[in-house]
Amino acid sequence: xxxxxxxxxxMAMLLLAAILLAPPVARAAAPLATVNVSPQGLxxxxxxxxxxxxxxxxxxxxxxxxxxxxxxxxxxxxxFGDDGKPLGDGTYAYELIASPRLDAQTRQALAAAxxxxxxxxxxxxxxxxxxxxxxxxxxxxxxxxxxxxxSPDLKEPAAPKPAKALTPITPKDxxxxxxxxxQGSLCVGLDCVNNESFGFDTIRLKENNTRIKFDDTSTGTxxxxxxxxLTANDSASGGANKFSIEDITAxxxxxxxxxxxxxxxxxxxxxxxxxxxxxxxxLDLHVNTSNTPAMRLEQNNSGGFTAQTWDVAGNEAxxxxxDVTGGSRLPFRIRxxxxxxxxxxxxxxxxxxxxxxxxxxxxxxxxxxGSTDGKVLIQNxxxxxxxxxxxxxxxxxxxxxxxxxxxxxERWSFGxxxxxxxxxxxxxxxxxxxxxxxxxLNIAGTLTQGSSRDIKTDFASxxxxxxxxxxxxxxxSQWSYKTETAVRHVGPMAEDxxxxxxxxxxxxxxxxxxxxxxxxxxxxxxxQVVQQKDKEITELKSRIETLEKLVQALYPPKAAVEPER
Numbered sequence: 055x056x057x058x059x060x061x062x063x064x065m066a067m068l069l070l071a072a073i074l075l076a077p078p079v080a081r082a083a084a085p086l087a088t089v090n091v092s093p094q095g096l097x098x099x100x101x102x103x104x105x106x107x108x109x110x111x112x113x114x115x116x117x118x119x120x121x122x123x124x125x126x127x128x129x130x131x132x133x134f135g136d137d138g139k140p141l142g143d144g145t146y147a148y149e150l151i152a153s154p155r156l157d158a159q160t161r162q163a164l165a166a167a168x169x170x171x172x173x174x175x176x177x178x179x180x181x182x183x184x185x186x187x188x189x190x191x192x193x194x195x196x197x198x199x200x201x202x203x204x205s206p207d208l209k210e211p212a213a214p215k216p217a218k219a220l221t222p223i224t225p226k227d228x229x230x231x232x233x234x235x236x237q238g239s240l241c242v243g244l245d246c247v248n249n250e251s252f253g254f255d256t257i258r259l260k261e262n263n264t265r266i267k268f269d270d271t272s273t274g275t276x277x278x279x280x281x282x283x284l285t286a287n288d289s290a291s292g293g294a295n296k297f298s299i300e301d302i303t304a305x306x307x308x309x310x311x312x313x314x315x316x317x318x319x320x321x322x323x324x325x326x327x328x329x330x331x332x333x334x335x336x337l338d339l340h341v342n343t344s345n346t347p348a349m350r351l352e353q354n355n356s357g358g359f360t361a362q363t364w365d366v367a368g369n370e371a372x373x374x375x376x377d378v379t380g381g382s383r384l385p386f387r388i389r390x391x392x393x394x395x396x397x398x399x400x401x402x403x404x405x406x407x408x409x410x411x412x413x414x415x416x417x418x419x420x421x422x423x424g425s426t427d428g429k430v431l432i433q434n435x436x437x438x439x440x441x442x443x444x445x446x447x448x449x450x451x452x453x454x455x456x457x458x459x460x461x462x463x464e465r466w467s468f469g470x471x472x473x474x475x476x477x478x479x480x481x482x483x484x485x486x487x488x489x490x491x492x493x494x495l496n497i498a499g500t501l502t503q504g505s506s507r508d509i510k511t512d513f514a515s516x517x518x519x520x521x522x523x524x525x526x527x528x529x530x531s532q533w534s535y536k537t538e539t540a541v542r543h544v545g546p547m548a549e550d551x552x553x554x555x556x557x558x559x560x561x562x563x564x565x566x567x568x569x570x571x572x573x574x575x576x577x578x579x580x581x582q583v584v585q586q587k588d589k590e591i592t593e594l595k596s597r598i599e600t601l602e603k604l605v606q607a608l609y610p611p612k613a614a615v616e617p618e619r
Contacts, residue, residue: 086152086192087129091292093202095132096148100125104152104190108354108361114144125152133198145197145294145313152190153355160184164358179358190356195294204292210262263289267302280304287313345369350378492537503567521572522579524554545569 087098100107104125111119111131119136123129129150133141156164164185167175180187197204239252243261252258259266264286272279281302288294295313300306311319321329329335332342341347348367355361363378375386388396398406406412408428409419420428432444447453447469454469465480477487488496528551532544545564552561557568 086150086190089194091196091203091206093205095130095203096196097131098129098150100129100152102152103155105155106153106355108151108153110149110151111146112148113146114142117141117146125155133203140201141198143198143200145195147193147195147294147312149191149193151354151356153361154186154190154358156185156358161358165360168359185358186356191354195288195292195296197292197294206290206292208291210291259286263287492535494538501566505567516575518575518579519582520579521555521575522583525572525576525579528554 085101087100090097090099098107106125107123107129109119109121109123109129109131111117111121117135121131131148135141160179164176164179167173167179176185179185196206239250239256239258241250241252241258241260243259243264245260245262246258250258250260266284268282270279270281283300283302285296285298285300287296297311298307299309301308316331318329318331318333321333321335323329323333323335327335327337328339330339330341330343330347332340334340341349346367346369348365350363350365352363353359353361361379365374365376365378367374367376370390372384372390373388374384377383377385393408395406395408395410398410398412400406400410400412404412404414405416407416407418409417418428418430422428434442434444436442447455452470452472454467457466457468458464463481467476467478467480469476473491475489476485478485484498486498490496528546530544530546532542534540534542548558548564549561551564551569551572552558555568555572557572558565
């Protein structure tokens with residue numbers, strides 16, 4: 055509030071100020087909400103129907119508070135921290151962001167356009183009025199003194215009268231139709247006094263509301279005409295100590311520096327490099343602080359999109375991207391000392407791990423000699439024993455995995471051909487291994503199973519004749535698999551085989567080694583029977599020969615009688 059003029063001397067100063075200054079023009083747009091301030095807190099009355107509000111409050115010592123407030127009612131803030139303790143004295147800034155009410159169809163369309171990066175679709179939704187075209191945000195300041203919020207309606211006490219009153223004069227504008235030259239310092243404002251001590255000041259603005267306004271009177275089409283203002287401090291009690299550049303025409307404040315901001319908060323050197331908290335930026339943008347320099351990327355929900363906040367930061371432990379909204383997880387981290395090209399994406403989009411010249415979509419290179427260096431590990435650390443798919447190869451055609459020992463000529467491929475799984479040594483002619491969808495397995499060589507005594511235990515002897523007896527009773531059939539009815543096979547059923555011999559893990563499968571072992575035992579049993587039969591035959595032959603000799607001794611053969619002539 056301006057003070058009452060006390061003398062013609064004050065009037066003279068005011069006339070001079072009229073040459074340079076103009077009172078602020080109130081052109082502010084309709085606020086998002088009207089705010090009421092009391093010593094106990096702040097309360098906002100929304101000017102429209104919104105789904106919810108996000109209130110952020112920041113203040114001395116880096117205090118930052120975040121509140122989610124539901125729409126449809128008065129929004130209140132009490133000056134207490136998250137720990138329940140009263141906020142300390144000082145000036146605080148607040149930002150209130152509204153989330154619009156959107157129908158389900160509009161919200162889905164907006165999300166789909168965002169995922170696809172379709173800015174035209176988003177602009178169309180905004181033009182239709184279904185989605186706000188700008189940010190729904192409102193900001194302001196409040197001050198806490200002696201534990202209570204200062205009321206903005208307080209009146210500032212008048213300045214003391216000057217020591218020597220000036221001779222009153224009748225107020226009159228001063229118009230100079232020529233250049234004005236002041237060979238000395240100039241003080242403008244209601245609090246300038248006679249014999250003002252300027253020090254090194256050339257121009258001084260001195261009163262309780264200091265402003266410099268740039269009033270552009272352009273009226274021609276196409277000529278810029280925005281009015282601007284340099285503003286020092288808020289006028290109302292409880293406001294902010296700040297310096298701002300205001301766009302009076304647009305009712306915006308694009309630039310503000312808060313009082314007590316640290317030295318070199320923003321510093322631009324002679325080459326155009328910008329430093330934050332440093333006067334010696336070494337790159338185009340240089341952030342210097344004692345603990346974890348960072349940048350926050352915050353999408354609020356005032357535009358209809360889901361709110362999401364990311365931090366990009368670094369310290370002695372790592373460089374990281376933090377998903378603040380998702381519980382402050384760190385989905386991306388780089389540790390100090392990571393080698394060059396730990397991850398490298400070339401111009402064609404190929405990704406290299408350990409190489410700056412990847413020759414495939416994903417190229418992992420290691421020159422170390424350790425047995426595990428260069429290894430790719432896919433691991434699920436869940437404590438449950440559920441089976442999980444950990445890797446998958448997909449292709450519109452055969453999907454092939456190649457293994458190559460660069461010291462050898464062999465190049466092995468593992469993959470699908472049509473409906474079969476194939477293992478092939480591409481250095482040779484023919485396919486070594488084919489596994490079909492019906493369970494058939496074809497190999498080009500010998501199938502060899504481990505059967506050394508060194509890998510076996512719990513030995514037990516069997517009776518070959520008993521096994522032969524069981525084999526003799528085992529049903530053997532000719533049959534076809536249901537998956538290939540045109541192909542015939544012969545053999546026992548797994549259920550019968552398991553019941554007869556108790557071999558194998560279950561009664562649905564027969565191991566080739568078990569079948570061969572049963573056959574060998576049956577052959578041994580058959581051989582024992584044959585040997586026994588041979589022995590019995592030999593004994594029978596001996597007995598027959600003895601009987602024949604006895605018969606010949608008792609009944610010698612008669613001499614042959616010659617026929618008469």
